[in-house]
Amino acid sequence: MSDDDSVRTRAERGPERRGAATDNMSDRTMDAEQPEREPERGERGGLVPGIFKGLATTARAMVTPSHTAEYPDVLPDLPPRSRGTIALLEENCTSCMLCARECPDWCIYIDSHKETLPATTEGGRERQRNVLDRFGIDFSLCMYCGICIEVCPFDALFWSPEFEYAETDIRDMLHEKDRLGEWMATVPPPPALDPGAADAAEVTALSKPVRPGRATPPAGRP
Amino acid sequence: MLSPYLVVGGVVLVGVLLFVAAMGARRLIAPSAPTPAKESTYECGVDPVGEGWAQTNVRYFLYAFLYVIFAVDAVYLFPWATVIRSSDLALASLAEVGIFVGVLLIGLAHAWRHGLLRWL
Amino acid sequence: MSLLEVVVRSVVVLAAFLVLPLLVGQTEHKVMAHMQGRLGPMYAGGFHGWAQLVADGVKFAQKEDVTPREADRWVFRLAPAVSLVAYLVALSVLPLTSGVVGADVGAGVLFVLAAMAVGILGPLMAGWASANKYSLLGGMRAAAQLLSYELPMVLAAASVALAAGTLSLSGIVEQWHPLWLVWQLPGAVVFLVAAVAELQRVPFDMPMADSEIVFGPLTEYTGLRFAFFLLAEYAGIVVMSLLFTVLFLGGWQGPFAAALGWLWTLVKASAVAFVVIWFRVAWPRLREDQLQRLAWLVLVPLGLAQLAITGVWVVLTT
């Protein structure tokens, strides 16, 4: 029934719609014959006020103090998570190459060699560790995605808000670990936790009551 | 009457001298390293197509023509300004110019009525 | 008039021609910037970038001046001079105050209009000689626009001359009365609109429309020649502002006109120049067809109506 109804309505509306369409078309042809007349009549209500509105807006903007930051004289007040450059904390780096592999631009260059450490206790096993020889980021390729910082498992890479490292030659944009290390000084301390946020994992672990015997991880731990 | 025009002549001369001197200075200061690419016609970075001539709307010509007609009309208004206050010509000249301009207005109305002031 | 006087007058006019456009240009830099919530130039010269345009001029002079291979060399090279000299000559007859004028030409109104009419040739020559499609289109647009708007301007100026009963610019100022602000108002509006169009500035900058035809007739120009076209544009603002002041705002008339007349002229002209700059910031560009309609169907009839009012008024009151 309802289907039938709707069909009938559509059928009834058909010619009407077609009529409307032809009306539109005849309107359009009229427009083509007198292309300027139609919009002008519409504008007449708003043209003169519009003209003065434009003048008033610009005049108001002129007497409003501008927000321009005069950069070289006045340093910008950057938000804490600004992506200026990438700093390297060399001590934390284990040359695991995760950052270099994840980098979409392949702009991180890492060279390292293995070093054998003598056993610390008598009869102990000798240990090997990676020594970082080179850590370079080519900032002419870097797109500041921050994936390297995200994937670093040892917190060796940080965002620094420092941005004044422009060079006149693109080849000078490849910065090595000493330069990357210098930028560590500009890395801001991590932002304070929100009030009411869960404590950091380390703090939670430390504040747990010490239980004798083997510690079993609680079931519902996130 | 002619002495102010001597100054006008002087000003033209000084202007030409300014241009010549500036071009001389440019010759001394500015570099000149012509290359074929630099001297080619600018077409938004693409190699020029055809020659440097574009089909333009003939309407432009129409407006120039309208202007010539009306400019001839308008220059008569200037001598009129000097006699409109004279006692014997005031009314007469007003009527004369009224007719003169009125006849030309017919032309403008004609152009408008036939839609010739529309841009196609 | 001795030769020395002619030389001194010419040089003074030239000095004014080189200084006033720079002032207008700098004002435009700053006014436009503040209207857009910016600061504009702040460094050149130290104080609020006052020497920015001087620095620009030095830069332009050091740039290579390229003449395209296809161009008509002589016409291409002379076009900026035609634009420049036309406005220079127009400036020379505009009075600053009573008796202070480069050349006190008898029919000053007609002279200024004639000088600016010659200036039309500049863009047209540049547009054709560049042998560039954008340039030719821009040159055509420029010439058609300048011609169409010359007419309302001539009509409005003729109306003022009629009201004053003289063709001399100084004479017009002396005849001026504050009442003119009322009964010459339509003419003043017509003149101002036509003047902005003559200057090819927003909202009438179709010949230069950078989003449509690159830079119109100036597309192929570089270095000092390009700078001269720009100088001509700003000199044009100076000329139009002074002319508007003299014709419609009473030039040097005002309190203490005897001592401060020159200041009054400059203040009024600066106000007009400010308005021209203001228009540029506030309004978008018109369409090419709207441009010609505005000229022929609004401004010309308005100008003729003003002429009729003036004529009848003058005949009735004398």
Add this chain to the structure above:
Amino acid sequence: MTTLDVLFTAVGVIAAASAVLSVTTRHVVHAALWLVVTLGTLAGCYLVLGAELIALVQVLIYVGAVVVLVLFALMLTRAPVGPSAEHDTGPVQRVAAAVVAAGTTALLAGVLLAALGGRTVQIHGGSTTELATQLFGRWVWPFELLSVLLLVSLVAALAISRLRADPDSEVRS
């Protein structure tokens, strides 16, 4: 020779020279530009003779309007940069033109010399006010007829341009 004579001669020589250049150049647009120089210097001639209004009108109308019209017409109908051979005239026409020009010059010079001889004519009536008085007082009919003439030419020009424009607009709509 007075200063005015010198000025008149100088301006006249420039006018004549640019006129010759304008008919001899092979560049179409250059010819129009030389015409600008000719008409402008002619205005200078009028000025030296004391007819200020005529001189200014000459610049305003001829340089500012008529030559621009000519340039428009040239540029719309394909004016190449550089000399154009197809617009050139043959030797016969050139000779004929030279003969006609020389004949006109001789006729004018003869008439003027015969009429005025060596007499100096005092110029009067050049001032704008006098000219206006004459125009609006004595020459009313030619003045009014001029408006009709202008109207006729305007209507005719519009009719010619409509021949091209109308079919176009019909196609579009």
